[in-house]
Amino acid sequence: MTSRPPSPALQRYYDVVNAVIEFQIEKFCGQFVCDGFDGVLHFFTQQQAQADRTFQLRRLSALKSQLASRLKHLRMDYQTPMADHVMNRTGHVLETFPEWEGRMTLEKIKAIRPSKGYTETKEIIQPDGTVVQRIRVSTGPRPDFMEEQEAISPDGRLRLLVTQYRIKDHSSTNVTLITPTASGPIYGVQGLRPDIKAAWIDNQTVRLEMQKDDRSIVRHHEIRSLNDTIHIEYHQTDI
Structure with missing residues (x-):
């Protein structure tokens, strides 16, 4: 008996999450490697494993949360290159995902007024x-x-x-x-x-x-x- 195939939405989010993590590995890893240990690479490797587990468990809501987390504090100068990478790797338009709206934009940064500091x-x-x-x-x-x-x-x-x-x-x-x-x-x-x-x-x-x-x-x-x-x-x- 074969397991049921993933839903189109689950597969779509899984593919996009992996493409986003691949982009972040390419851009951020290797920038500060301490005594041979790349803490950033370790973190993103864990993120990939988390996406794999979530996909196997068919947890669409968890994949959505992971995508939102990965996009929330994305540097503004990386937003367009990441969207291009996701399109090239998966064929999906990142800007159409609801989680894209949660990212940190220039307008949101200007609106932040820390109460302390x-x-x-x-x-x-x-x-x-x-x-x-x-x-x-x-x-x-x-x-x-x-x-x-x-x-x-x-x-x-x-x-x-x-x-x-x-x-x-x-x-x-x-x-x-x-x-x-x-x-x-x-x-x-x-x-x-x-x-x-x-x-x-x-x-x-x-x-x-x-x-x-x-x-x-x-x-x-x-x-x-x-x-x-x-x-x-x-x-x-x-x-």
Whole structure:
């Protein structure tokens, strides 16, 4: 006895969800791979498995919810290319799906007025003593203390940001790598740590210095971001 075939609507949503995920894998994966692990690829692989399970269980409502989730915060400059990809892969017009209306449009972004948050201009001290200004827009509470130091790679393409942050009883120090396409933490510890310094040895090598290396929250040794491979060296200085 063979199982009943999927309904046309179920098959239609399954095909479109898979095409949307394929597009997002192509656009977003490989942008910030930490020590060989691509967290974005892992997430989208799970999304594909979820769509497969939902399809096998004949759960049309779950596929609709998954499509709405995948479209909701889609970058505006990716909306037309994604619709073209879905058409080429499935023959379906993405704009005709009700879930398309739930995506974040420019009009919706302009209409958002966060009830909390702040905007401020920060002066960031670079290792050579020069100061740059950055405008920070946050929807969260203003920290009780925050200090940032920035280091730019010799070719000017990549940035390191060392941030000491405290809000109420929680404090941390984090080193963030910023590439042309993505950003993410490469090292982090609890507490305010003014001894942690970050510098570029060359365009592919970062040197992190600290007096002690304990309670690490994040600690990576290699970051791949598309065509860039950045190695992180750790050096403990004398106290």
